[in-house]
Amino acid sequence: MPSYTELIDYRLSELIPDSNEILPQAMHYALFGGGKRLRPQLVLSTAQVLGTQLKDALDPACAIEMIHTYSLIHDDLPCMDNDDFRRGRPTVHRAFPEAIAVLAGDALLTEAFRVISIAENLSDRQIIRLTNCLAKRIGKEGMVGGQAIDILSLGQTMPQELLIIMDQKKTGDLFSCSLEFGAIIANASPLIEKHLRQVGLHLGLAYQIRDDLEDSSISSIPQKTGAKPSIVGILGIEAAKKIMKQSFDAIQHHLSFLPENADPINGLIKPYLNT
Numbered sequence: 472m473p474s475y476t477e478l479i480d481y482r483l484s485e486l487i488p489d490s491n492e493i494l495p496q497a498m499h500y501a502l503f504g505g506g507k508r509l510r511p512q513l514v515l516s517t518a519q520v521l522g523t524q525l526k527d528a529l530d531p532a533c534a535i536e537m538i539h540t541y542s543l544i545h546d547d548l549p550c551m552d553n554d555d556f557r558r559g560r561p562t563v564h565r566a567f568p569e570a571i572a573v574l575a576g577d578a579l580l581t582e583a584f585r586v587i588s589i590a591e592n593l594s595d596r597q598i599i600r601l602t603n604c605l606a607k608r609i610g611k612e613g614m615v616g617g618q619a620i621d622i623l624s625l626g627q628t629m630p631q632e633l634l635i636i637m638d639q640k641k642t643g644d645l646f647s648c649s650l651e652f653g654a655i656i657a658n659a660s661p662l663i664e665k666h667l668r669q670v671g672l673h674l675g676l677a678y679q680i681r682d683d684l685e686d687s688s689i690s691s692i693p694q695k696t697g698a699k700p701s702i703v704g705i706l707g708i709e710a711a712k713k714i715m716k717q718s719f720d721a722i723q724h725h726l727s728f729l730p731e732n733a734d735p736i737n738g739l740i741k742p743y744l745n746t
């Protein structure tokens with residue numbers, strides 16, 4: 472039996488094959504850069520834990536990875552983080568013309584919705600619910616909204632509550648969406664969906680703090696004027712670790728409401744939650 476990542480990689484390479492044309496080439500370059508595929512694995516694992524066949528969840532899982540990839544392409548752009556490298560390779564706007572990088576992100580975002588719209592073995596209602604969930608989680612109230620808070624607060628300090636909301640939107644909402652996708656595909660109850668949403672938000676927060684801890688050096692705490700606001704930079708390492716621990720406990724609490732053993736989901740996320 473192929474692993475989750477093998478299934479995801481194979482299907483993604485069918486959906487976005489390499490090409491001699493520059494736009495699909497840039498999309499393929501971005502999708503096959505060595506990402507961990509954590510979010511689509513969460514879709515597959517949640518759907519499976521809740522009793523659904525993997526094949527029904529594969530296309531929605533690939534759509535989630537397309538969204539994640541689009542967000543990273545745009546996050547790296549000169550008008551955002553201005554990063555030259557990602558996963559040890561030139562960012563898309565360094566490997567291709569910048570306008571093509573913008574368009575590759577746009578095309579992946581659009582393609583994700585198309586792929587969901589034709590997902591096999593799902594009812595029309597499930598497809599509408601997946602579409603609605605995705606639009607909510609990645610739009611102005613979700614990932615894009617969190618990114619906007621981040622960009623607009625450059626060089627400013629922020630209260631702890633807003634820092635948490637920013638990270639939950641920017642990083643947590645796509646994790647939530649991945650877990651909620653599993654629930655929608657498995658026709659799980661609204662209560663299970665609610666608990667999975669909370670798992671995603673806490674996971675996003677812990678994941679973002681972990682990334683910020685890896686980025687930070689002791690000399691940059693408290694963060695310098697003009698820096699991007701982060702929980703680690705503003706509240707310090709110890710306070711950030713405490714929030715991570717609380718998130719970890721909250722994840723375990725919410726997973727305990729699943730009707731089945733949540734070990735497969737925990738197995739995917741635990742390596743990223745060590746403080």
Ligand code: GRG
Pocket residue numbers: 505506507508509510542543545546551558614615618641642678679682
């Ligand atoms: C530009 C619309 C838009 C949104 C950007 C992606 C994003 C929203 C914010 C996150 C920025 C960032 C890099 C945060 C660090 C945590 C994180 C999400 C890392 C990347 O995710 P991984 O570790 O990446 O799953 P791989 O490489 O495994 O795919």
